[in-house]
Amino acid sequence: MEMEYQEAKDKFISTWGSLGTLWGINKAMAQIQSLLFISTKPLSMEEIMKELKISRGNTSMNLRQLMDWGIVTKELIPGERKEFFTTEKDVQELARHIAKERSRREIKPVIKILKDVSSIKDDGTEKTKELIKQTKALHDLAETADAMMNKIVNQEQNWITKSLLKLIK
Amino acid sequence: MEMEYQEAKDKFISTWGSLGTLWGINKAMAQIQSLLFISTKPLSMEEIMKELKISRGNTSMNLRQLMDWGIVTKELIPGERKEFFTTEKDVQELARHIAKERSRREIKPVIKILKDVSSIKDDGTEKTKELIKQTKALHDLAETADAMMNKIVNQEQNWITKSLLKLIK
DNA sequence: CTAAACTTTCAGTAATTATTGAAAGTTTGT
């Protein structure tokens, strides 16, 4: 398949946008990030609005969320009154931020609840035993998965990823 | 904190249910799965509906989806006319199914598109070069992450998980 | 074959989530 620049760009933005759900963010947020990710220079709110055909308010709110996630930053360009925005351009670094935030916002709280639930008093009934057993298993799995993800993604270089891959291939 | 069985059960089901989005399924689906996961016996549609206070139609549709995902199965109980349902009880096995399905349904198609986009003809312009470079980086990252996830989760025992954890600690 | 017991489908509706746009707020230059 051969695509023109514009077609490829649109495809990338819409695909990455719809994938947003996979890493827990909404469409507009993901699309703004995509746009910045392939831009050769920082973009202003005006440019983002126009490019993605979304409102000023929407752009403002989603940019803020992206900054909260730590993957977009304000860039002040000397002589310009407007604010400009860039995203983390290094995929490894991007993955690190996303994994860290998801862990903090979603996974850790669930692990906490699993721990609480699996720690209820065993009253000897079969159903209580089952609840404890199953939530404990889930707790251990979630904790292991979370720890692995963070460790893997936190290496400065990706040497460990490469060596791990070899190990398990 | 000390909870009663019923409180702990409700908390588990609602927490796990709201976490559904994290692994790409909806609330009712996740709640049905949770209920089965801590049940000591197969449950009928009637029992699921009553327990979760959801309609017959909703229950039917979500059970089907869970079966499509391969994590819930029909259990025919001799002498009973009704159908009964159980979920995979082993967390390792559960994680395997979920990872496999997510990879197949969501990650693989995105990798394919990233590949297409990063393979457009380089017309020499800066913006085209940037699009190619960044989507290629994303493609490689996605492919590596997908491969790792599948490898890790596909081990019959979790010996490898344990040894990997040691390695990267 | 018929009826009872059960499951599935799907059009309508409800609930949730995202988006707009205009008013309010802020910052900067003169």
Add this chain to the structure above:
DNA sequence: ACAAACTTTCAATAATTACTGAAAGTTTAG
């Protein structure tokens, strides 16, 4: 201090997604 240039907020609205329930479909027993 004022006004221009810009950003943020948020109530109203739109779009999306999930849920209901009754009708249609299926299976089983007699």
